[in-house]
Amino acid sequence: MNELAKESTTEASKYAARSFAQAIATGHVRGHAMVSSDYAVKLVNVSNDSSVAGAATKERERQLRIVEEMF
Structure with missing residues (x-):
């Protein structure tokens, strides 16, 4: 898989x-x-318009906050 990533266009x-x-x-x-x-x-961010990309980033930030609260 790493080789495929390196060869990606x-x-x-x-x-x-x-x-x-x-x-x-x-x-x-x-x-x-x-x-x-x-x-x-x-991947979501580069594949979609800015509203979907923004939603993906916000969701990721929410997940990181939850992890931080657990520790």
């Missing part, structure tokens, strides 16, 4: 491949799950 395909690669890697390091979702947000 668009931002969307690069972020999709990186998101998949990080999701696969959660089997050995759970922190990869957060990175995977970061790339998924980037």
Whole structure:
């Protein structure tokens, strides 16, 4: 998946491949799950108009606040 990301010709395909690669890697390091979702947000942001992109970013910020409150 990382090789596909390096060979990508668009931002969307690069972020999709990186998101998949990080999701696969959660089997050995759970922190990869957060990175995977970061790339998924980037994919949404480059694939949609600004209102959807803004909503994705706001949702990600909400998720991060919840995690911070837990610790």
